[in-house]
Amino acid sequence: xxxxxxxxxxxxxxxxxxxxxxxxxxxxxxxxxxxxxxxxxxxxxxxxxxxxxxxxxxxxxxxxxxxxxxxxxxxxxxxxxxxxxxxxxxxxxxxxxxxxxxxxxxxxxxxxxxxxxxxxxxxxxxxxxxxxxxxxxxxxxxxxxxxxxxxxxxxxxxxxxxxxxxxxxxxxxxxxxxxxxxxxxxxxxxxxxxxxxxxxxxxxxxxxxxxxxxxxxxxxxxxxxxxxxxxxxxxxxxxxxxxxxxxxxxxxxxxxxxxxxxxxxxxxxxxxxxxxxxxxxxxxxxxxxxxxxxxxxxxxxxx
Numbered sequence: 001x002x003x004x005x006x007x008x009x010x011x012x013x014x015x016x017x018x019x020x021x022x023x024x025x026x027x028x029x030x031x032x033x034x035x036x037x038x039x040x041x042x043x044x045x046x047x048x049x050x051x052x053x054x055x056x057x058x059x060x061x062x063x064x065x066x067x068x069x070x071x072x073x074x075x076x077x078x079x080x081x082x083x084x085x086x087x088x089x090x091x092x093x094x095x096x097x098x099x100x101x102x103x104x105x106x107x108x109x110x111x112x113x114x115x116x117x118x119x120x121x122x123x124x125x126x127x128x129x130x131x132x133x134x135x136x137x138x139x140x141x142x143x144x145x146x147x148x149x150x151x152x153x154x155x156x157x158x159x160x161x162x163x164x165x166x167x168x169x170x171x172x173x174x175x176x177x178x179x180x181x182x183x184x185x186x187x188x189x190x191x192x193x194x195x196x197x198x199x200x201x202x203x204x205x206x207x208x209x210x211x212x213x214x215x216x217x218x219x220x221x222x223x224x225x226x227x228x229x230x231x232x233x234x235x236x237x238x239x240x241x242x243x244x245x246x247x248x249x250x251x252x253x254x255x256x257x258x259x260x261x262x263x264x265x266x267x268x269x270x271x272x273x274x275x276x277x278x279x280x281x282x283x284x285x286x287x288x289x290x291x292x293x294x295x296x297x298x299x300x301x302x303x
Contacts, residue, residue, distance in 0.1 A: 004250035008263055010243035012270035017235050019275065027229050029218035032101060034233020036211035039241040043204040052198055056083050069193050082194035083201050090205025093186030098210045100180040107172045119177050121154045121268075124260035126181025127188050131256035135192065139257050139301075146300030150261035153290035153297070154268065184260065187244055191251045199248045203241060258301050265294040 047053060060080040069075050077085055100120070107116035128147075131137045139147060190202045218225075250259050269291045275281035283291075 001250075001254070003246045004254060004259055004262060005266070007243050007246035007250055008266035008270060010239040010246060011263065011267040012274060013239040014236050014243070015267070015271045016274045016278065017232065017239075019271075019279065026232070027218070027221075027224055027226065028105065029214060029221055030225050030229040031233040031236065032098075033211060033214040033218045034230045035237040035240055036207045036214055036233075038234045038237030040204050040207035040211055042238065042241055043200050043207065046200040047204060050197075050200065052083070052201060056080060060084065066193070077194050079195060079198065082198040085194045086190060086198050086202035087205045089186055089190045090202040091209050093183060093190075093202075094206045094209025095213065096179050096183040096186065097206060098213045100176065100183045101214075103172060103176040103179055107176045110172050116173075116176065119173050120180050121264045122151075123177050123180030124184060124264050126178070127185040127260055128257045130185060131188060135256075137255040137257055139255055143255075143258055143301050146297040147257060147261045149293045149297040149300070150265040153265045153293040154261075156286050156290040156293070187248050188251055188256050191248045196248065196252055199245060202248075203244055206244070207237075207241065262294075262298060262301060265290075265297065269294045 057080040060078070062081050062084050065077060065081050066085070069077055076082070100123075104116060104120055107119065186206070190199070194202070247259070247263065250263075272283055272287050272291060276283050
């Protein structure tokens, strides 16, 4: 649970940094590119410091080894195969990370912040459902109650009568749900089969691919490149990297169906508290209810 709380803290800090800068006119693509740049360069430093690439070898029977791991419940890939798996899954995940960002921006324009935020947060249903179906990671009855309370708290915070009136299952919303959910699920796919020692290689692949795509978009848009946008991106990049880092560690000790609802709902609670403490924002009644539900959910899930 400690790693999950660290992941929640990192995730919430990203939103609070954006909240601090939201009054300024910003170039989102420059911020995103800078964010991905600092994330993948930090992961390179971690890889070199830990000497992880010393275990890399081209002489590896990856397919036969992966087949063995699939058919065995407690076996993980070897160091060399874990690195290869990290690069494969990380590269694919990087595409989905960027697409989820793009479609969140599009959805905000078309459907409003409330509905877009709800659909983005509910993307956690994808890793939850697939983990239950594929790996039978079933929560206990008490944990199910906690999970449901956490999901309800997400709906309470994000939905409003106005956003419900605008609700229409448009392609943008559907794609936002899918891309965001698959991006989160990639953390579980890596963790399930590979050694956690090589998660830095996985995160490097994720953020390097996302950076290449984002930088290409930023170049094509040819907007203003401000120093403040680059600094904001750098500030966001570190917690962005470590939110996934600690999330992978949390998935190694807790069930997926437990991790993602608390990760999402817990982030909302910390963002609300941070907004109150740092920016003197009023905590709405519905947010207080959501916070109470999340706290109860945490207690139930830990029973």
